[in-house]
Structure formats: C-alpha cells, structure tokens
Amino acid sequence: xxxxxxxxxxxxxxxxxxxxxxxxxxxxxxxxxxxxxxxxxxxxxxxxxxxxxxxxxxxxxxxxxxxxxxxxxxxxxxxxxxxxxxxxxxxxxxxxxxxxxxxxxxxxxxxxxxxxxxxxxxxxxxxxxxxxxxxxxxxxxxxxxxxxxxxxxxxxxxxxxxxxxxxxxxxxxxxxxxxxxxxxxxxxxxxxxxxxxxxxxxxxxxxxxxxxxxxxxxxxxxxxxxxxxxxxxxxxxxxxxxxxxxxxxxxxxxxxxxxxxxxxxxxxxxxxxxxxx
Amino acid sequence: xxxxxxxxxxxxxxxxxxxxxxxxxxxxxxxxxxxxxxxxxxxxxxxxxxxxxxxxxxxxxxxxxxxxxxxxxxxxxxxxxxxxxxxxxxxxxxxxxxxxxxxxxxxxxxxxxxxxxxxxxxxxxxxxxxxxxxxxxxxxxxxxxxxxxxxxxxxxxxxxxxxxxxxxxxxxxxxxxxxxxxxxxxxxxxxxxxxxxxxxxxxxxxxxxxxxxxxxxxxxxxxxxxxxxxxxxxxxxxxxxxxxxxxxxxxxxxxxxxxxxxxxxxxxxxxxxxxxxxxxxxxxxxxxxxxxxxxxxxxxxxxxxxxxxxxxxxxxxxxxxxxxxxxxxxxxxxxxxxxxxxxxxxxxxxxxxxxxxxxxxxxxxxxxxxxxxxxxxxxxxxxxxxxxxxxxxxxxxxxxxxx
Ligand SMILES: Cc1ncc(C[n+]2csc(CCOP(=O)(O)OP(=O)(O)O)c2C)c(N)n1
Ligand code: SF4
Ligand SMILES: [Mg+2]
Numbered sequence: 001x002x003x004x005x006x007x008x009x010x011x012x013x014x015x016x017x018x019x020x021x022x023x024x025x026x027x028x029x030x031x032x033x034x035x036x037x038x039x040x041x042x043x044x045x046x047x048x049x050x051x052x053x054x055x056x057x058x059x060x061x062x063x064x065x066x067x068x069x070x071x072x073x074x075x076x077x078x079x080x081x082x083x084x085x086x087x088x089x090x091x092x093x094x095x096x097x098x099x100x101x102x103x104x105x106x107x108x109x110x111x112x113x114x115x116x117x118x119x120x121x122x123x124x125x126x127x128x129x130x131x132x133x134x135x136x137x138x139x140x141x142x143x144x145x146x147x148x149x150x151x152x153x154x155x156x157x158x159x160x161x162x163x164x165x166x167x168x169x170x171x172x173x174x175x176x177x178x179x180x181x182x183x184x185x186x187x188x189x190x191x192x193x194x195x196x197x198x199x200x201x202x203x204x205x206x207x208x209x210x211x212x213x214x215x216x217x218x219x220x221x222x223x224x225x226x227x228x229x230x231x232x233x234x235x236x237x238x239x240x241x242x243x244x245x246x247x248x249x250x251x252x253x254x255x256x257x258x259x260x261x262x263x264x265x266x267x268x269x270x271x272x273x274x275x276x277x
Numbered sequence: 278x279x280x281x282x283x284x285x286x287x288x289x290x291x292x293x294x295x296x297x298x299x300x301x302x303x304x305x306x307x308x309x310x311x312x313x314x315x316x317x318x319x320x321x322x323x324x325x326x327x328x329x330x331x332x333x334x335x336x337x338x339x340x341x342x343x344x345x346x347x348x349x350x351x352x353x354x355x356x357x358x359x360x361x362x363x364x365x366x367x368x369x370x371x372x373x374x375x376x377x378x379x380x381x382x383x384x385x386x387x388x389x390x391x392x393x394x395x396x397x398x399x400x401x402x403x404x405x406x407x408x409x410x411x412x413x414x415x416x417x418x419x420x421x422x423x424x425x426x427x428x429x430x431x432x433x434x435x436x437x438x439x440x441x442x443x444x445x446x447x448x449x450x451x452x453x454x455x456x457x458x459x460x461x462x463x464x465x466x467x468x469x470x471x472x473x474x475x476x477x478x479x480x481x482x483x484x485x486x487x488x489x490x491x492x493x494x495x496x497x498x499x500x501x502x503x504x505x506x507x508x509x510x511x512x513x514x515x516x517x518x519x520x521x522x523x524x525x526x527x528x529x530x531x532x533x534x535x536x537x538x539x540x541x542x543x544x545x546x547x548x549x550x551x552x553x554x555x556x557x558x559x560x561x562x563x564x565x566x567x568x569x570x571x572x573x574x575x576x577x578x579x580x581x582x583x584x585x586x587x588x589x590x591x592x593x594x595x596x597x598x599x600x601x602x603x604x605x606x607x608x609x610x611x612x613x614x615x616x617x618x619x620x621x622x623x624x625x626x627x628x629x630x631x632x633x634x635x636x637x638x639x640x641x642x643x644x645x646x647x648x649x650x651x652x653x654x655x656x657x658x659x660x661x662x663x664x665x666x667x668x669x670x671x672x673x674x675x676x677x678x679x680x
Contacts, residue, residue: 010492013505045487047349050497058494058506063487065352065495068375071345074309074337078346079487081333082307082353086488107338271328 008032008041013059018052021215023173023199027120028056030176031089034183035062044087044187047076049101051093052127053120053199070100073108076115084264087187090117095125098134098156109160109192113263116186116193119156122201123209123243130204137243140209157196157254158239166191166260168236169253172198172222182253191262198222198249226251286465292430292456293318293360295463296386297326299434300358304469305384306332307350307357309343311365314398315454316388319360330469340365344372348381352495354486356438356472360386362454363396366405366412373447374413377521379495380480382441384434386450388457391657400657401454403551403631409451410609416518418525420532421449421609425554427461433606435470440532442474444524445483451608453631455552455659479524481517525610533612536604537619539565543601545672546623548616548640550605553629553660557602560665564598600669608636613643620644625672627652629660 009032018024035041046057050069057064067075072090080088097105097119108115124142125131131144135156139148161168167189171179179197186193200206200218210218229252236242236254243249261269271277290298297319300308308327310320320336327334332355337343340361347357361369366387376383389405391397405412409421420440422433430452437448474486482502485491494504499514507513525532539561540546549557603619605612620626625648628637634651641649652668654660 010494012503042490043488058496061492063352063491063493063495065349065379066497067345067348068371068497071341071372074342074345075349077335077337078307078309078349078351078357079353080349081335081346082350082355082357083488086353103338104342107342267328267333276329277331 004029004032004036008035008060010059010061016059017055019203021200021202022052023122023197023201023215024053024056024120026173026176027053027118027179027197027199028059030180031056031118031183032060033180034187037180037184038187040087040187043085044089045079046089046091047072047079048091049093049096050127051096051125052201053093053122054091054096056091056120057089070096071104072096073101073104073115073117077108077113080113080115081264088115089187090115092117092119093126094119094121094123094135094156095133098154105156105160106163109163109165109194111263112164112166112192112260114190114192116183117195118183119194119196120199121156121196122199122205123153124201124205126201126204130208135242137209142208152241153243155236155239155242157194158236158242160192160194161235161237161255164260165194166255166257166262167193167253168255169194170196170198170251172219172226172251173200174219174222175251185253185256189256189258190265191257191260198226225249228252229254231256286467287462288465289460289462290427291318291458291460292424292427292452293388293458294322295427295431296360296434296450296452297322298465299431300384300438301326301330302466302468302470303356303435303438304472305356305358305438306330307347307355308332308359309335309337309346309350309357310359310361311337311340311343313362313365315390315457316360316362316386318457319386319388340368341372344369344385347383348372348376348379351381351383352487352493356382356442358384358386360388362388363390363392363398364394366408370412373419374415374417375497376447377413377417377419378497378499380445380482381447381495382445382474383447384437384441384450385447386434386452389451389453397657399454401552401631401659402655402657403453403553405451406608406630406632406635409449416522418522418610419449420444420446420525420607421451422606423451423550423608424456425551425604426456427459428463429606430456431463431465439472442472444528444532445480446525451551453552479520479527481520481524529610529612529614532607532610533615534606535612535615535619536606538602538604540601540603540619543599544623545598545600545625545627545669546603546620547600547665548603548605548620548626548628549630550608550636553631554602554604556660556662556665557629558604559662560669561600561602563662563666564600564669566597598669598673611639611643616640616643620647624648625650627665627668627672629654629665629668631655631659
C-alpha cells in the first residue's frame with residue numbers, strides 16, 4: 001500500500017465491492033489526492049447516496065454518511081448548515097443524482113450551497129444490475145430498455161448550470177489528473193461545485209452501452225468521443241442532452257465563478273441586514 | 278413553599294407554537310421543513326426564531342429532504358427537528374428508518390390530519406398511530422409521544438429531545454390538529470436546557486458526531502459496532518435487528534409514561550391518548566359528579582346536556598359512577614405494564630380514538646381478561662364529552678334511564 005492509501009483507506013473495510021476494472025477506484029483515488037493536495041482531511045466529511053458509486057467514500061478514513069437512494073444532497077445540506085466552516089463532499093451516481101434525487105439536485109444547485117458533488121456517470125444503474133438511467137444513450141439496450149432506449153439522455157452539467165451552480169466540470173476516468181485538480185478546485189470553491197465524471201461500468205454498461213467489455217477500451221472511447229474545452233468556451237447551460245456516443249461531448253471546467261453568492265453567505269448577509277446576527 | 282414564589286412564565290400559546298418553543302428550549306438548533314396544514318405554524322415560527330437562537334433554518338424542497346437534512350445536521354452536532362402532517366409524514370418514512378438504523382437522535386413532529394391521501398387537510402385525526410410505530414420498512418422500535426394539551430406540546434417536545442439523545446433514536450411527537458391549533462395558558466421556561474447526549478449501553482454502533490477526529494461511519498446498511506456493513510451476513514444482521522429493538526423494549530420502564538385520574542376505585546376505565554384524552558377526562562368528571570372543569574365551559578356542558586334532553590342535575594344523578602381515566606403519554610413503546618397496573622381492578626375499558634379503532638386492538642391484546650370497548654370516531658370531529666359519557670352510561674347499563 002502506498003502512503004496515500006495508508007493514510008486514507010480504512011483497511012478493515014476492504015475489499016471494496018467494486019468489480020475489477022470499475023471506474024470507481026480511479027475516482028476514489030482522485031478524491032484522496034485532491035483532499036491531500038488541499039491538506040484538508042480533518043475538515044472534510046463525505047455524504048453519499050445508494051449505488052456502486054456511492055460506496056466510494058465508505059472506505060475512506062473520514063466521517064462518512066452513506067445515506068439513502070437519491071438523498072445524499074439534503075443530508076449534506078443539513079450537515080453543511082450545522083458545520084458551515086467544513087468541507088462536505090458528496091458522491092452520487094447518475095441514477096442517484098438525476099433520477100430519484102433530481103429534485104434535490106435542482107434545489108441544491110439553485111441555492112448555490114457550498115458543497116462539492118462528484119457525480120459518477122456510468123450511464124447505467126450499476127448496482128441493481130444494468131437498468132436504464134437518465135443518462136443512458138438513445139438506443140442503448142439495457143435490462144429495462146430491451147428494445148433500445150427511447151428517452152433522451154439528460155445533461156446534468158447543463159441542468160445545474162442553468163440553475164446557477166457556480167463551479168461545473170465534466171471529466172472522464174481517462175483524465176485522472178484533470179479530475180483530481182477539479183475536485184481540489186471544487187473543494188476550495190465557495191458555492192455549489194458539480195463535477196461529473198464519465199466512468200466505466202464494464203460489467204453492466206460495457207457491452208450494452210459501449211459495445212466493449214474491456215475497461216481500458218471504454219476509457220479509450222471516452223477520449224475518442226470527448227473534446228477538451230477551456231473555461232467559458234462552451235456553455236452547456238440549457239443543453240437538452242449529453243451523450244458521448246451520440247456526438248462529441250465537451251469536457252473541462254465549464255464554469256468557475258467565485259463571485260456568485262453562496263447560500264450560507266446569503267443567509268448571513270440577510271440576518272445581518274435585519275440586525276439578527 | 279416558603280420564601281419567594283418561583284417565577285412563572287405564563288403565556289397563552291397555540292399548540293404548534295408551544296412545540297416550536299419547547300424545541301428551542303431543548304436546544305434544537307436546526308430545523309428543516311416543508312409547509313403543510315395543520316403543522317405549518319411550526320415551520321413559520323422556526324423560520325423567524327431559529328436563527329435568533331443561533332441555529333440554522335432551511336425550507337426544503339419536500340418532506341423526505343427535510344427529514345434527511347435534520348439527520349445530516351445532527352451528525353454535524355446540532356440537535357434537530359422537522360414538523361409535518363399527513364402526506365408529508367408519509368414522505369418521511371424512509372428517512373425515519375434510516376435514523377433508526379443509524380441511531381440518529383432526531384425529533385419529528387406529526388400534527389395529524391385526516392387521511393388517507395390528501396384526506397382532510399384542516400381536520401383532526403389519530404389515524405397515524407400505527408404509521409408512527411411501523412411506518413418505515415423493516416423491524417425497528419421507536420418512541421412516540423402523544424400530547425393532549427398545549428402544555429404537553431411544550432413539555433413533550435422537550436422530553437422528545439431528551440429521549441432521542443438518551444436512546445439514540447428518532448422520537449415522534451404525534452400531535453393532532455386539535456392540540457396543534459388550540460390556544461391555552463401554559464408555563465414555559467427561560468433559556469436552554471442542557472440535554473446530555475448519552476451513548477447508552479444498548480446503542481449498537483455508537484458513532485461520534487462528525488469532525489471530532491473519530492472517522493465515524495454512518496451506514497444505512499445493517500452494520501457492526503464500527504459502522505461496517507454486515508447486511509450480507511445473516512447471523513450478525515439478526516443480532517443487529519434484535520439489539521436495535523431491545524434497546525427500546527428493554528428500557529421501557531424509563532420511557533413509558535401514563536397519567537391516571539380517579540382510577541383508585543374505578544370499575545370502568547377510559548384509555549385515551551392525545552386530544553381525545555380531553556373529552557375523556559371531562560366525561561369522567563361528569564360521571565363522578567366533579568363540578569370543577571378546566572376543559573369545557575359550563576355553557577358548553579349545559580348545551581351538550583340540553584341537546585340530549587337531560588337536565589342539569591345529571592351530574593348529581595350519575596355522580597356516583599366509578600369511572601377513571603388512563604391517559605397514555607408515550608403511545609409507543611406500548612406502556613403495557615403501566616396500563617395493566619393502572620387497570621388491574623377494572624372490568625371494562627373504553628378506548629375512544631379518532632380513527633377506525635386501532636389502538637384499542639393493542640389495549641385488547643394487553644388486557645385480555647377485560648372487556649375492551651373500542652370507540653372509534655372518523656370524519657374529523659373529536660369525541661364530545663357527551664358521547665363518551667353516553668358510552669359510560671351504556672356500559673353501566675344506565676343508558677335506558679337517560680332516554
Ligand atoms: C428508494 C430506492 N429505490 C431503489 C433502490 C434500488 N437501487 C439501488 S442502487 C440503484 C441505482 C443506482 O444507480 P446509480 O445511482 O447510477 O449508481 P451506480 O450503481 O450506477 O454507481 C437503485 C435503483 C433503492 N436502494 N432505494
Ligand atoms: S457494477 Fe459496474 S459500477 Fe458497479 S462496481 Fe461493477 S463495474 Fe463498477
Ligand atoms: Mg450509474
């Protein structure tokens with residue numbers, strides 16, 4: 001075990017329940033490195049929902065709440081309001097965040113509350129065995145779309161940008177360096193930081209979504225189907241759909257606005273204005 | 278008492294206001310909620326007062342989000358509460374199970390209205406008595422308090438926080454529209470109570486509050502004492518389930534609470550909880566010929582009696598009836614031993630409740646040797662004292678005489 005793992009992993013909790021080649025391990029490592037880069041381990045707690053991706057923080061030597069399917073954000077908002085000076089990271093999946101937790105996502109983004117959200121997008125419900133998710137590409141045959149998916153995949157980055165999230169980025173597991181930097185940046189950012197990571201689920205999304213079972217090959221496809229953008233260059237706000245397979249998908253930091261008013265700051269300002277605090 | 282009389286803060290409050298004030302006194306410093314009749318006054322009051330008390334308030338996008346937010350806040354170290362009614366309480370159920378399994382001390386207020394579904398937004402009921410106990414999936418025990426006056430809305434809210442912290446469990450304050458909306462003079466306290474957060478000996482997985490360097494794991498899957506998942510191991514999971522239930526059941530003596538009235542020589546008992554305990558008490562007083570009445574104006578008594586065509590002398594005619602009241606304060610866990618003790622000399626038990634007669638089944642189960650008479654009332658109106666008195670007369674075989 002290297003030093004990072006020594007410091008961050010709860011050895012008693014191993015092995016992880018991730019399948020071999022799953023993207024979750026790459027993201028877990030990026031998160032550990034980002035916390036280490038920021039030197040903020042003592043001030044960081046994690047909250048996650050339910051799904052394979054939501055197990056990412058459960059192996060970390062941090063305070064962790066592993067919550068309910070779709071509800072990581074409201075738990076995190078309560079924790080943040082009780083501990084305004086601390087850094088709260090949220091790990092969630094495409095189903096967890098955009099389907100069952102969609103309403104919470106809208107409102108957390110609109111509040112621009114200071115959380116760092118890592119949404120692991122494997123375009124599938126991994127944990128329950130390969131059913132269609134809100135980000136499953138059109139025509140993909142999954143366990144619950146046996147004739148091909150007819151629902152337009154949703155662009156979570158576009159959605160939260162429309163609502164006012166002030167830090168928004170999309171990366172893939174084939175871009176671990178940029179991903180790590182983004183998570184670190186997001187944690188230092190005051191406001192709702194939303195980082196989507198395209199992540200391979202070779203077991204449940206491999207064949208049906210990517211036509212590939214080999215994790216390395218899926219990661220190659222991530223590189224092939226995405227293009228790098230500079231901040232502000234493209235604005236997915238309002239984008240209806242996002243699917244790497246259906247056309248080139250932008251990756252990068254889409255928005256980084258440190259001046260957007262953050263929820264807790266707005267609360268404090270209002271209370272000061274009214275002479276309450 | 279000699280010396281100066283104790284300073285009494287007497288105020289006239291609405292039940293829902295008293296609940297909010299009780300929470301603030303108990304040290305509640307986080308409130309999340311979503312408006313719904315008939316509990317809305319609680320979120321309204323909290324939206325102004327919580328931050329003055331140095332706490333945090335947030336109006337969430339729905340009730341499940343509210344319940345989740347207060348759990349998150351509690352792990353952040355803030356005592357926390359939410360309040361709702363009817364459909365909102367239903368939406369919270371998954372989070373209540375989560376709080377039970379993670380042993381998170383939170384307080385949830387359900388000011389009951391009529392259901393099912395949208396049901397009766399503005400009228401009262403006690404239809405959620407079983408949902409309060411078993412509303413979330415899976416096996417868990419929970420503590421549920423049922424206030425019957427504005428004073429109890431205040432006192433029981435404080436007690437709810439104490440029990441939550443002591444047993445590391447969600448506690449439900451199961452109020453109803455009648456006690457939520459009535460106004461009464463009550464005594465409140467100054468300042469804030471220091472409620473200790475105990476890691477009770479029965480707590481299965483005693484995790485620390487966050488940011489204390491403990492690397493706590495708050496896990497919704499069944500878990501061991503370190504918070505590690507054991508859901509895939511049948512034997513360990515079984516132990517977890519038994520332990521989490523036992524921590525409440527085995528401590529019922531320090532949780533259960535009832536009040537009795539005129540039970541010493543009673544041969545008939547009314548067993549009631551929540552607002553229905555009020556007309557029940559009134560009926561007992563009538564049956565006993567006790568004139569003093571805090572709960573109903575004379576005019577109203579006479580009007581009720583008048584309607585029935587009974588003269589004012591009724592109380593002297595029936596003043597000899599040996600009827601008593603057992604008011605259940607902690608509806609769950611079911612205070613079986615206390616109830617058995619209190620009713621050991623009675624033959625007949627009447628259980629008035631504003632639902633299809635749910636709690637009476639539990640009473641019947643506990644008091645097998647007695648005649649248990651359910652007195653269901655649905656539709657939104659609380660039982661009148663007269664209705665309960667009628668039932669008493671019927672039980673005593675006196676109903677014909679009155680007609
Ligand atoms: C209320 C509720 N509904 C359904 C489930 C079953 N469930 C568990 S994980 C999951 C989907 C997870 O998908 P995603 O969030 O994309 O995570 P992944 O496993 O793909 O990382 C579902 C439907 C649940 N646990 N709770
Ligand atoms: S099912 Fe997919 S997402 Fe889940 S652990 Fe396996 S590879 Fe990863
Ligand atoms: Mg997924």
